Amino acid sequence: MNEIRPVRAKSGTNQEGASAHNRRVMIDALRLNGHLSRADLARATALTKQAVSNIIEELENDGLVASLAAVRKGRGQPSTPYRLVPEGAFAIGLQIDRHVTRTIAVDLIGAVLIRKEVNLPGGGPEEGVDAILALIDETRRELVTTAPEFNDRLVGLGVAMPGPFGIDSATDDPWMMAAWQSFPLLERLSEGTGLDVRLQNDAAAAATAEKMVGAAHGIDHAVCVYLGYGLGAGLILNGELYRGGHGNAGEIGMILSRARVGADDARAPIEHRISIASLCKGLDIDPADPDLYRRIDAAAGSKDRRVTDWIAGAAHELRATIQLLETIFDPQTIILCGGMPPVLANLLIDALHPLLPSIAERRQRSTPRLQLGFTDPWAVAVGAAAEPISRTFDPRFSAILKSRVGGTL
Amino acid sequence: MNEIRPVRAKSGTNQEGASAHNRRVMIDALRLNGHLSRADLARATALTKQAVSNIIEELENDGLVASLAAVRKGRGQPSTPYRLVPEGAFAIGLQIDRHVTRTIAVDLIGAVLIRKEVNLPGGGPEEGVDAILALIDETRRELVTTAPEFNDRLVGLGVAMPGPFGIDSATDDPWMMAAWQSFPLLERLSEGTGLDVRLQNDAAAAATAEKMVGAAHGIDHAVCVYLGYGLGAGLILNGELYRGGHGNAGEIGMILSRARVGADDARAPIEHRISIASLCKGLDIDPADPDLYRRIDAAAGSKDRRVTDWIAGAAHELRATIQLLETIFDPQTIILCGGMPPVLANLLIDALHPLLPSIAERRQRSTPRLQLGFTDPWAVAVGAAAEPISRTFDPRFSAILKSRVGGTL
DNA sequence: GAGTTAAGTCAAGACAATTGACTTATTAAG
DNA sequence: CTTAATAAGTCAATTGTCTTGACTTAACTC
Known part of the structure; x- marks a missing residue:
């Protein structure tokens, strides 16, 4: 305590840390695969049968996992699959x-x-x-x-x-x-x-919602483009949400548009064209309108000219943004989500195609370049x-x- | 082996894994802080003195660390700092x-x-x-x-x-x-x-070079913009290089420019304006010219009109790119590097200022928004x-x- | 010189995974 | 029907690594 110089270092770990990790790995494996036997888990996690057995027993006692009926699947003793207990x-x-x-x-x-x-x-x-x-x-x-x-x-x-x-x-x-x-x-x-x-x-x-129960479930590299009042992106990199140096990573709404506003070089954030707020402006609705969702839904369903105009503008801008995100992150997929009526979301998705060429165009894709995620307004709360x-x-x-x-x- | 269904799961770990991590943490701490005593290491890594002592002894036997002269710094037994052994x-x-x-x-x-x-x-x-x-x-x-x-x-x-x-x-x-x-x-x-x-x-x-011996040393969130024949970015996120889903993350050269090429909507990759290749085109030099570096250096030093034009164009495009990267990654800093003559690099850095407003504009910055990294052509090999x-x-x-x-x- | 403080060691203990042999339950083959 | 093969899962002993608490050493302060 003689110097103020801070020592910068990562933390070490011990058996407790290893054990905690192994418990998490079991839960993660069950979440991803639905249900697995102890032997399955041992193979999948590279731990020994015995270690898995102990951990599973512990998790069962903690009320986090439970066994299902034994399954016969060929020679050998039938396996007992385990599942997560939702009430855990x-x-x-x-x-x-x-x-x-x-x-x-x-x-x-x-x-x-x-x-x-x-x-x-x-x-x-x-x-x-x-x-x-x-x-x-x-x-x-x-x-x-x-x-x-x-x-x-x-x-x-x-x-x-x-x-x-x-x-x-x-x-x-x-x-x-x-x-x-x-x-x-x-x-x-x-x-x-x-x-x-x-x-x-x-x-x-x-993005966290998509990762746990949505389109990003089990995907390690995904960009969730969230279209709400504003525009943002949730970055799932290496299976974890990336927050950036100060917690503000993914604020893509503030990217400056490619389109010029006037004759000068001033450019507006793309959020000014890709957001529910901008749609409200176009539709002349107060974003505070308690009936907002229904009104947008109605306008989108009726093919209101102002909606199609907005979609064209938003899609134009968003196509470029998607190409940008693919180029920068090289994700497995991009998920478009947001609290908007499904009609609108589908119109937008349609308008986005064909997507611009990018490094994401590869033959052996297992997931589409762009998918539709949650449009439920409750997804953010989830x-x-x-x-x-x-x-x-x-x-x-x-x-x-x-x-x-x-x-x- | 009865089903083909792959089980997706992360690996578990054991004491060996924990121990390996702790050894790495020691080395990392010494790399970041220059030299530390066993007691320093224990505090910094949250391990016990005893654990650190054992690990350091082991590393010393392996020829990876060595002790320095004991240091008296107040009451108590003098501490013996350890350093990394380069020849390790x-x-x-x-x-x-x-x-x-x-x-x-x-x-x-x-x-x-x-x-x-x-x-x-x-x-x-x-x-x-x-x-x-x-x-x-x-x-x-x-x-x-x-x-x-x-x-x-x-x-x-x-x-x-x-x-x-x-x-x-x-x-x-x-x-x-x-x-x-x-x-x-x-x-x-x-x-x-x-x-x-x-x-x-x-x-x-x-970026790997910048992280080990350059401007990104000890920084957990940095984007290294690399200007070479082409343009790319090395992404340091959470202290590790990010590779993306297919190893191509950071290929920002392929981002489409904001500037239109002709009257139609076709846009060129920004690499066509921000790269040594584009500079060569402007200077009418064959990029294969063995004397390339010196010729660019000479042109940059002589304030050749074609160079200043290129700088203006590249800086214009790059300013927007930097704003973009700051907005998306929220990094602690952006490092501009590449295999170009320092004269050119400095002209470019100057031309980039003032930077565009972004979320990176914050009062309590410890690092500048944009720094110049290695311009040595050997940096990539390093x-x-x-x-x-x-x-x-x-x-x-x-x-x-x-x-x-x-x-x- | 006595007391205080900090670095570092010693030896025993605790914990979690590993190891290898064993038990159990099923299918396949003769 | 019997025997062999295969796989799931358990038992008990072992191992490796960190932790604990007491101790030693070496400095400074009063």
Whole structure:
């Protein structure tokens, strides 16, 4: 403690870390493959039968896995497959959006257990946070009351709200939620609930949802393009969500468009053409309109000229963005998701084809270059709730390491 | 073996994996901090003094670390700092470029030990590979002869060549090295040398070099923009080089430009304006000119109008690209590197400022948004050689896991 | 010179995976 | 029907690596 010079180093690990990893690997394998016997797991994880047996027994005692009926499949003793027990854990997701606030609870396999939606009272975050805490508490109580098997099974609270976070320049973008950005939300929620709380932006949450229960399930390299009020991307790289140096990776809405606005060189963010906000502008709807979803749905269904114009513009811009993302990330697939009516999503997907040539054009593709993901407005909340589940149960480098105590010399 | 259904799962780990990780963590900590005592290491890695002591003793026996003179720094027993022993390991890097082939050897700390350059005999890869194997062997022998302490210390061979790899459409880009792309180079090199061989594209190799001995040293999130014959980016994400789903991540040269070529909507790859190849075109030099570097240097130094034009065009395009990369990756810094004369690099860096506004504009930056990295033409070869060192000694998730034996049911 | 602080070692203990032999349950072959 | 082959899974002993807590050593401070 004589010098202030910080020592930079990664953490080491020990048997506990290894064991924790192995438990996560078992859960991950069951999540990906549905059900596997102990022998299957031993082969798949490169562990010995005995090690797997011990771990599975432990997980069974913890109520995280359960056996199914034995299966005869040829010579040899029949195998006993194991599956995840959905009731083994649950997490709460909180989505704070511009006009609504939602809570949701999902179980170990990502299934939705309960959901609630409120309009926050006017005023700022200071007033809102109490309402949020009440909503979370209500969600928690209600679930445990109706399904007591979930008692003591809550692993965390995930929060999703529009980013970017921690940016100096309070941009004058009317769709940014400046007040919430500067509010110490996580601290207040953590204090108020006693839970481990983590924040993601909308796109990251949508990607987390796609990864656990959607099109990105089991895919290690995917870019989820999230089209909401704004535009973002959730980056799944090496099987984990990538956050960037300051938690703002994937804010692709702020990429400057290729199209010039006027005669000068000023270019607008692509979000100004690819977003529900821009569609609202075109349709002359207030984005705060509580009936927004239905109105867009109607307009899209009726082939309103203003919708087709928007689609043409958005598709033009988005095609280039997809080519860009493919070029930069070389992902296995790109997933288009967002809280929009399926009619609109399908029109957009159609308008995006044919895609621009890119390195993603390869003969032996196992997944399409572009797929449609969730369009359910609740997907972001699901992703928010899926994050604590993933953090608690998925294999990841950081879960192996010992938690740092000191870190400075 | 009754079903073909593959079981997808991550590998488990055991004490061996944990131990291997801890050894790597020690080496990484010493690499980052220069020298640390056992007590420092224990604090920094969250391991116990005893565990660190054992590991360091082992590493010392293996000739990878060595102690320095004891340091008195206040009360208590003086500490004995340890440092990496450069002679503890070396790796060979092979750079196959359009007009030259280079080999290099670097030691454990990334210092260059020996380097060689040849022009491959005409003909295709089939003729070339024998010359390459001879060159590698010569490099290896010469080093071990002049510095016998390196005997038996070779950890691998890293190869760098222009990407992208494994793309169907043999593009008609005259700068692609189609013949080499389809040649089973790695297999042949692996057979011929008996070494573990890995391939990177130029930009990835440059980033690997920056990470081990350059501007990205100790930085976990950085994008290295590599300006060579073509344009690419080496992505350092979470402290590791990101390769993408098919090993082609970061091929940003193929991003389509914002500028239209003609009146129609056709757009050229930005590489057509940001690359040495494009500069050659502008200067009317054959990129194969053996005197290329000097001629560009002269032109840049003399403020040749054609050079300033190129710089203006490249800077315009590159500014947008930098804004794009910052927006997508939210890195701690962007490093511009490439095999160009420093005069040119500095002119380009100057022309890039002021940078476009982006989320990277934050008050408490510890690193500049854009820095100049290596411009040495040998940097790619260094990066190629640094890869086996990094793979062997740096902490990484995959190093903890047991190697898969089966994997299918 | 006594007390304090910090680095580092010693020896025993704990933990989780490994090893190799064994049991059990089924199909295949003669 | 019997025997062999095959595969799942268990038992008990072993191993390797980190942890624990007491101890030693070497400096500084008062």
